[in-house]
Amino acid sequence: xxxxxxxxxxxxxxxxxxxxxxxxxxxxxxxxxxxxxxxxxxxxxxxxxxxxxxxxxxxxxxxxxxxxxxxxxxxxxxxxxxxxxxxxxxxxxxxxxxxxxxxxxxxxxxxxxxxxxxxxxxxxxxxxxxxxxxxxxxxxxxxxxxxxxxxxxxxxxxxxxxxxxxxxxxxxxxxxxxxxxxxxxxxxxxxxxxxxxxxxxxxxxxxxxxxxxxxxxxxxxxxxxxxxxxxxxxxxxxxxxxxxxxxxxxxxxxxxxxxxxxxxxxxxxxx
Numbered sequence: 113x114x115x116x117x118x119x120x121x122x123x124x125x126x127x128x129x130x131x132x133x134x135x136x137x138x139x140x141x142x143x144x145x146x147x148x149x150x151x152x153x154x155x156x157x158x159x160x161x162x163x164x165x166x167x168x169x170x171x172x173x174x175x176x177x178x179x180x181x182x183x184x185x186x187x188x189x190x191x192x193x194x195x196x197x198x199x200x201x202x203x204x205x206x207x208x209x210x211x212x213x214x215x216x217x218x219x220x221x222x223x224x225x226x227x228x229x230x231x232x233x234x235x236x237x238x239x240x241x242x243x244x245x246x247x248x249x250x251x252x253x254x255x256x257x258x259x260x261x262x263x264x265x266x267x268x269x270x271x272x273x274x275x276x277x278x279x280x281x282x283x284x285x286x287x288x289x290x291x292x293x294x295x296x297x298x299x300x301x302x303x304x305x306x307x308x309x310x311x312x313x314x315x316x317x318x319x320x321x322x323x324x325x326x327x328x329x330x331x332x333x334x335x336x337x338x339x340x341x342x343x344x345x346x347x348x349x350x351x352x353x354x355x356x357x358x359x360x361x362x363x364x365x366x367x368x369x370x371x372x373x374x375x376x377x378x379x380x381x382x383x
Contacts, residue, residue, distance in 0.1 A: 118244045121195065121221040121229045126242060128171045129217045129233035132164040132201055136208070136217070137235040139163075144209060158209060161185050164201035168219065172197055184331045196222045200331040203232075204307035213237065218309040220334035230335030232309045241313040241339050249316050249342035261343040264318040266366025267300075272321035274363075274371065275303040275311045279327040288326060291380045298374065308360070312336025315362045316343035322363030322371045326381060333360050348372065350381055358382075 140160060147159045165185040172179060180191025183199040190196075197219065202208055204215030213236035221229040226245070233240040239253040241261065249261040276292060278285045296302050303320070305311055309332065311323045316339045333355050337347050346368035349356045358381040361372045375381070 115228075115244075118221075118223075118228050118247075121223075122231070122242060122244050124172060124175055125197075125219040125221060125229055125231040126240070128168045129219050129231045129240065131171065132167050132217045133233040133235040133240075135167055136160055136164055136202060136215075140208070146209070157185065158202070158205060160208070161202045161205055164217065165199060168199055168201055168217075169197075182330060184329065194224045198222060198227075198331050198334040200309065203309040203332060204305075207306045212306070214305045214307050214310055216307050216309045216313075218331065218335045220331075220338065222334070227334055227338045230338035232313050232335050232339060234307075234310055234313070237310075241316065241336075243316075243339040243342035245338065245342070247342065249339045251313075251317065261313075261316045261339070262318060263315055263340070263343050263345040263364045264321055266364045267321055269299060269367055269370045269374075272299045272363070272367045272371070273301055273303065274299050274322040274324070274367075275305055275314065275320050276323065277304060277306065277308055277311070277325040277328075281327075284327060287382075288380075291375070291378050294378050295374060308332040309336040312340045312347075312362055315345050315364075316340045322361070322367045324359065324361045324371060324375055324380065326359050327357055328355070328360045329357065337362070351376055 147157050165183050169187045178193040180189050180196035181187040200218040203218050208215040217233045219231045220227050228245040231242045241251045243249040250258045278288050314320045340362045347362040349359045
């Protein structure tokens with residue numbers, strides 16, 4: 113049985129993601145411009161990233177003033193309740209800047225350091241994915257009602273469709289391209305969507321067999337990782353480790369371990 117407290121957190125995360133997604137979708141200015149850069153000139157922040165994070169943190173704080181925050185655009189507080197919200201207000205900012213549809217709002221709630229709720233809203237898809245620890249993964253979309261998510265039946269690695277992403281630092285991107293070059297003859301094909309949160313949800317929904325990326329932060333994967341796991345996927349980082357900046361991997365049970373092993377052999381976690 114799902115904890116009532118976790119359900120309360122879920123409902124709040126869903127409402128915050130819905131409002132932020134609508135603001136981003138409907139309020140995108142025609143002349144949207146880069147407001148700042150982070151790790152490199154192509155790692156961009158827009159005014160809408162900042163506005164969406166403020167909307168989310170303000171709404172959550174109104175209902176739960178004692179909770180902590182970790183947000184991509186600077187929200188950071190310890191809180192005193194044992195609950196911390198891990199927020200990416202706009203995952204896929206470059207896609208959003210260019211008017212591409214693959215972007216999302218990602219909100220996770222941690223209880224005493226463990227992720228217990230994850231919500232990823234993809235407004236341009238008209239889909240929202242969510243999970244509560246131990247309660248399965250679910251999605252709403254063009255279909256009627258909620259749909260339970262389940263990862264694909266395990267395929268051999270050479271028949272696996274795998275997604276990845278690339279860092280914004282040139283040296284890291286170059287190394288990642290080499291890893292992709294090594295991997296592509298060994299899988300069905302490789303995709304690059306531009307949103308880690310959506311890639312993880314696509315593993316959960318059976319649209320991908322696997323996903324890997326280096327250089328992610330907690331806000332990039334916290335919600336999607338829980339959703340993928342609750343849909344039956346395996347997730348991790350380097351062997352025997354949880355997802356981290358070094359490496360994040362997700363896949364069906366038959367794809368996860370061989371993919372993780374290859375990435376370790378190829379040195380995907382370092383330059």
